[in-house]
Amino acid sequence: MALTSPGVEVTVTDESFYVPADQGMVPSIVVATAKNKTSGTGSGTAAGTLTANAGTVYTISSQRELTETFGDPKFYTDSSGSARDAYELNEYGLLAAYSLLGVANKAFVTRADVNLDELVGSASPITGAPTNGTYWLDTAESVWGVKEWNSSTQTFTVKTPKIITDESNLVGELSTGAPKTAYGSKGDYAINTTATTNKLWYKNDNNAWVQVGSGDSATQYGSWKTSWPTVEGTTASPSLTAGHIITINGYEVVLTGTSADDLVSDINAGKDSGSIPGVVAAVVNNKVVIYGTDLAEGNDSTASAQIKVANVSGTALSDSGITAGTYDVPRLHLGSHTSDPGFKTADDHSAPTGSVWIQTTAVNNGANVVVKKYNSTTATFSTVSAPMHISHAQALYNLDKSGAGANLTTEDLYVQVNVTERDSILFGGDSSVATDSTIFDANAKLGSFTVFKRQASGATTITGLSAMGSSPFTAAETFNIQESIRTSDHLASSQYGTFDAEVTVTLGGTSADDFVAAVAAAGLKYVSASYDRVNDVITMTHSDGGDFRMENVSGNPLDDAGFATSNASTYGSAIDTTGTKVANLYTVPAGDPRSMDVMASNWGTLVYEASATAPTADPSDKTLWYHSVVGDVDILVHNGTTWTGYQNVSSDARGFNLTNCSPDGPIISATEPEASDGQSDGSALVNGDIWVNTSDLENYPKIYRYDDSKVDGEKWVLLDNTDQVSEDGILFADARFHLDSDDNVITKAPATIKSLLTSTQLDIDKPDPDLYPKGMLLFNTRRSGYNVKEFRSKHFSRANFANTSTYPTLPGETDAWVTVSGNKSNGSPHMGRKAQRALVVKQLQAAVSSNTELREEQREFNVLAAPGYVELIDELVTLSGDRGNTAFVVGDAPARLANNSTDITNWASNANSSASNDEDGLVTSDSFTAVYYPWGTSTDLAGNNVFVPPSHMVLRTLAVNDDVAFPWFAPAGIRRGVVDNATSVGYIKESTGEKQVIAVSQGIRDTLSTNRVNPISFLTGAGLTIFGQKTRHSGTSALDRVNVARLVVFLRTQLDKLAQPFIFEPNDELTRNEIKQAVESFLLEVQGQRGLFDFAVVCDTTNNTPSRIDRNELHVDIAIEPVKAVEFIFIPIRLKNTGEIDKLGL
Secondary structure, eight states: OOOSSSOOOOOOOOOOOOOOOOOOOOEEEEEEEOSSOBOTTSSSBOGGGSGGGTTOEEEEOSHHHHHHHHOSOOOOBOTTSOBOTTOTTSOHHHHHHHHHTTTOSOEEEEEEEEEGGGGSOBSSOOOBOOOTTOEEEETTTOBOOEEEEETTTTEEEEEOOEEEOOGGGBGGGOTTSOBOTTSSOTTOEEEEOSSSSEEEEEEOTTSOEEETTOOSTTTGGGSSGGGSOSEEOOOSSOOOOTTOEEEETTEEEEOOSSSHHHHHHHHHHHHHHTSSTTEEEEEETTEEEEEEOTTOBTTTTSOOSEEEEEEEESSHHHHHTOOOEEEEOOOEEEEOTTSOOOOSTTSTTOOOTTOEEEEOSSTTTOOBOOEEEEETTTTEEEEEOOOEESSHHHHHHHHOTTTTTTTOOTTOEEEEESTTOTTOOOOTTSOTTOOTTTOOOSSOOOOEEEEEEESSSSSEEEEOSSOOOSOOSOTTOEEEEEEBOOTTTSOOOTTTOOBOOOEEEEOOSSSHHHHHHHHHTTTOSSEEEEEETTTTEEEEEETTSOOEEEEEEESOHHHHTTOOGGGSBOTTSOOOOSSSSOTTEEEOOTTOTTOOSEEEOSEEEOOOEEESSOOOBOOOTTOEEEEOOTTOOOEEEEOSSSEEEGGGOSSOTTOOOGGGSOTTSSEEESSOOOTTTOSTTSOOOOTTOEEEEOSOGGGOOEEEEEOTTSOTTOOEEEOOTTOOSSTTOEEEEOOOSSSSTTSOTTTSOOOOHHHHTTOOOOOTTSOOGGGSOTTOEEEETTTSSSEEEEEETTOSSTTTOOOTTTOSSOOSOOOEEEEOSOBOTTSOBOOTHHHHHHHHHHHHHHHHHTOSGGGOTTSOOOEEEOTTOGGGHHHHHHHHHHTTSOSEEEEEOOTTOOSSHHHHHHHHTTTTOOSSSBTTBOOOOOTTEEEEEOEEEEEOTTSOEEEEOHHHHHHHHHHHHHHHSOTTSOSOHHHHOBOOSOSEEEEEOTTTOOEEEEOOOHHHHHHHHHTTOEEEEEETTTEEEEOOOBOOOSSSSGGGBHHHHHHHHHHHHHHHHHHGGGTTSOOSHHHHHHHHHHHHHHHHHHHHTTSEEEEEEEOSTTTSOHHHHHTTOOOOEEEEEEOOOOOOOOOOOOOOOTTHHHHTTO
């Protein structure tokens, strides 16, 4: 502000520019961990391990903050508890960061988007967790209460049914089919759990499956009841007299011959004529046997499931060993352990052998159907009570004695047995003491089970789908209702439960209000109706939450109200959710004795999965699966047209007949198969047999083909895994998983290797056969093991296969497992641990290459590392370059690099011609990168010994070096290079997988130094010490040393900060002098701290020419002479004679 009158104006100009203090060694560490780990606090999920936070750069200031963010570092052990050294899933980077933060107070940590837990080996495809609330009928724990009666011993035998969970075991491979004839053995029971109604089956002596309890008019002579004799003769090959007469159910049978066959023929003639319904005879073991069904009439000419035999004239019965009398056909009893089946000889109606009691309570091996529900919070299935009852009414009575349904919730379940409800339900006016001893009719019970769940709590409500309009009804039409009632309203039975008497409702008019009024006038205790005028629909309610059943009597008033059978879901079947059915409205069970039309109920069929193992779901898209089975190898061959199963070719490119090759597929063995019996079935080897050698899993797969024309010792010819062009080559790619492309890749087990040998099945993403020659092999990585696959949801969809000419049809199964561990640049595959590693490396590389956060300059770090992964050196060097080479890269040698000069030289010089840094070769030459060898033994957070990469030791040593000195001091040697976070060093012996502890001798140190790799060696008196400081600089200059390279990194960073305040200042002599003075002052400080021998700074008109000034440029030229570290000390000693030193005057 200008002064306009006398006064004083004070202004302040800040010219106190200085270089801020260096923050010390701050690394940026890229790590791989499991996903959704528990926080180091012991509860909650560690935020840094969430998928959403992958790639996020976290600033970590303490060990505690590290474990809270990423969980405790995880290191695996084997089954004996020993550490799995150099295991690909160990969290090396996290432990390195933890160790560093013991001496440092800042590090940047970035987690790659990979879940190491997914890469734990599994023989079966990975599955996902079920949806919260999923129900599971545990068939392994369930007991069905089936007991078979033996009339001779008067005892029951507990029967354990076979459980069918796969439709392939059913006729037509349909859930409604009977078990196939080939399934099970005679005398077996089986329960089909693939349908909503689980039928109980029995396999009879005719090797036919029959539903337990069957024997009505539809099934009678091929039924369960005719699978067991009702009447059995005791005389074998009886001698009978023609003309003798007997009666069966009152019908006279006149014997026309003298043999058992004649008597049987005469009885069946009566059956065929309709005179003896429900009765059939046969000769079994030369004896006369008579079978009965529900339609057998007994004493009273009505179907009563009984057979009465009597002698009229002669001795046909006694001659056959049959006693005259009334016999009951086999019977199915349903009841608790306290009920009396009435099967014994002393009972009014004794039962024949084969009769069955389904005991509905768990006592003494009775029914205990185990249903479990999944809780996603606890990730567990918990058992839900599901008692067995014979009807909804009985369930209401027993589960809610006080409310008859009013107190039940949507968590309540029950299992109904005899889903048809034949002989299972009582109505008002029926006998309240009915039992199997007094009820015998043509509607006998059937063995079937359905699990029901309450679909709503409180009142049972149904709302019609039809709009009422002005006059939807016809006056005087009627319909019947029966409602379930409380025990206090009526004498109820704990066996049956009860409904009240049938009530007829008569409409007094044509409107919806008339319908409501008619229901109200019917005198029902709990059922009422209401009319919603807004939505123009009628609602009926059972206030207690019980059931009510209805039928049209005259006209169709129920249909008019929207409650027609067409509006109802089928009882016992899955609930129809299409929107065309009334909620809570069902057709009545088939055995409803009142033949009602529909029923309203809050009980609906439960949706569940029945299996012996816990249900799973499809895994999330992109879920990884490390298929760990070495022995799963599917190899196809090119037949000149396409790829096909190996045994489909009778003459390959070599003329070999592959149809006779080993019957189980490739021979998987660690030793060479013998010519005489080398095939899987012990047969002699033939030309074309394939042997996969598993003796060297580090270099798996080594594949050999048998050629008998070769000389002994050379008959097994090793295939070249890098040959993907000739007929002798082999291609590694995905081709198929199942025998049928419609098969589900999660729920259906993969096709067996043997079955694939003759299969022509190919997935549409197979390698194009037109590109390869006849005779070439295809190693199907999709079905074969020892690699990593990824679940791709809707992989086979038009989004990925859009060309309808090339792909006219898509498979029914759109999901797929796609191999993602990939191949090396030479075409050979990554297998085993190398497959795991390839996936981890790929994600780590992505976390660096595509990460913009790591490139933001506000995040200041000066060291980069990806502990355990030599493959990341390239990406870290690039990242450092993107940041102006302001970070020094610390790289690791492989864990399996042996302690010998040959292997070290070959790796460090890339003698194997690797395309990039990996376990086979070191490629990078960079002035700001150093590589260290070997790995070391440290401890994890639990105190266990673990094998760690060199960077684990180097990072902490760098931090200590910068704390006691400066970055330009060599972080090596006894003063500043001593390792304090490891106790020994070594490598993994490739042939055994065992850790070898070494000292790193002088000779190995020389080899390492020559190849620009820094040794970590054990020195007597000092311990583990970093004993080298060479960078990967390709030439001979000061930058071939770590201390100089880190000095340059330091200078870059600090000079950038120093120069920032001068931007936008006038480009004149004053500014140039100021910046020169600031730089000189800074460099003088570094020189005083032993970083520089000398330096020179030029910033004047000699290097700031007019043209540069016109381009708004200011140039400061700096020359430095960095201080070199002492690495070679020479001390020559000369021996002199006595007195000579004095003469020299020294």
